[in-house]
Amino acid sequence: MKRDRYRDAGVDIDAGDEVVDRIGKHVRSTYRDGVVGDIGGFGGFFRVPERYRDPLLVAGTDGVGTKLLLAQRLGNHAGIGIDLVAMCANDVAVCGAEPLFFLDYFATGKLDPAEAEAVIASIAEGCRQAGCALIGGETAEMPGMYSPRHYDLAGFCVGVVERSAVLDGRAIAVGDKLVGLPSSGVHSNGYSLVRHLLDKLPMDRDDWGLGAPLGEVLLRPTRIYVKELLALRQRFGLLGAVHITGGGFTGNVPRVLPRGLGAVMHEGSWPELPIFALLRAQGELSDEEMYRTFNCGLGMILVVRPGEAEALAAEAGGFVVGEVVADEGGEARVV
Secondary structure, eight states: OOOOOHHHOOHHHHHHHHHHHHHHHHHHHTOOOEEEEEEEESEEEEEETOOOOOEEEEEEEEEEHHHHHHHHHOOOOHHHHHHHHHHHHHHHHHHOOEEEEEEEEEESSSSSHHHHHHHHHHHHHHHHTTEEEEEEEEEEEBBBOOOTOOOOEEEOOOOOOGGGGGGOSOOOTTOOOOEEEEOSSTTTSOHHHHHHTTTOOTOOOSSSSSOOOOOHHOOOOOOOOOOOHHHHHSSSSOOOEEEEEEHHHHHHGGGGGGGGEEEOOTTTTTTTHHHHHHHHHHHHHHHHHHHHHOTTTEEEEEEGGGGGHHHEEEEEEEEEEEEEEETOOOOOOOO
């Protein structure tokens, strides 16, 4: 029998072929109008919907960060792909764009076809939630770069928006209101600190008032706001939208504000999820550190005129959490 030197070096081509066979049904389940061709080519093709008259393409890329280490430790990969899509598609959506298609990059030290299928099935579920097609990706087995039981993920999302409908915050003015939409949990940021504070706690323990075992709460996927945000744009005059990711409120809210404006958020105007109380207590974290690291219960913030804030909050199940103020420093503060 001929020796397989590539397999001896740690790369199993047959396992890669098995992954391709396993994922086909998951990938095709995401297809939507605009997909051209099928999996297996050197590139993914997509036709921009004809209803757009002056389209701009919007692209976003991100990963999941060290939340992956927790998923791998617990052997639970069912939601991590949703996180990957959410981190990219939510960023595209806050620009006013409709996500069209998604590509993923999966790299590992030792390819496990069943594990890879679980991850990519989760990515496909995220794409279905976001309404975008999974039209391409790459699976790389790299012994020496990653340990045998570790994998890493990156994602790439492209959306489209009419030039006249770009949501860029230019019309935001003093007095406009901030409406926060609830998060599903910690989402996908701050996990280096989360793991530092909680890694030694039993992940199956469920007596912290979290409503579920700790590990399950920490692995809840990032909420995908895409379809909700697109629908809200049809009913309300949204002026800007902010995806609360790395940097929390203080790092993200200013990104949508015109020069010379800041924002004030009112502590207690939204419910903080129990997991954040646990993190605060375990790390003896200050309010400032909490608000610049975590979403603290709000995964997205929308900016609207004062007269629409209460109706928008009621429609979206959110909360009026603050307002835009004059601030030459362009800061967002929680008071």
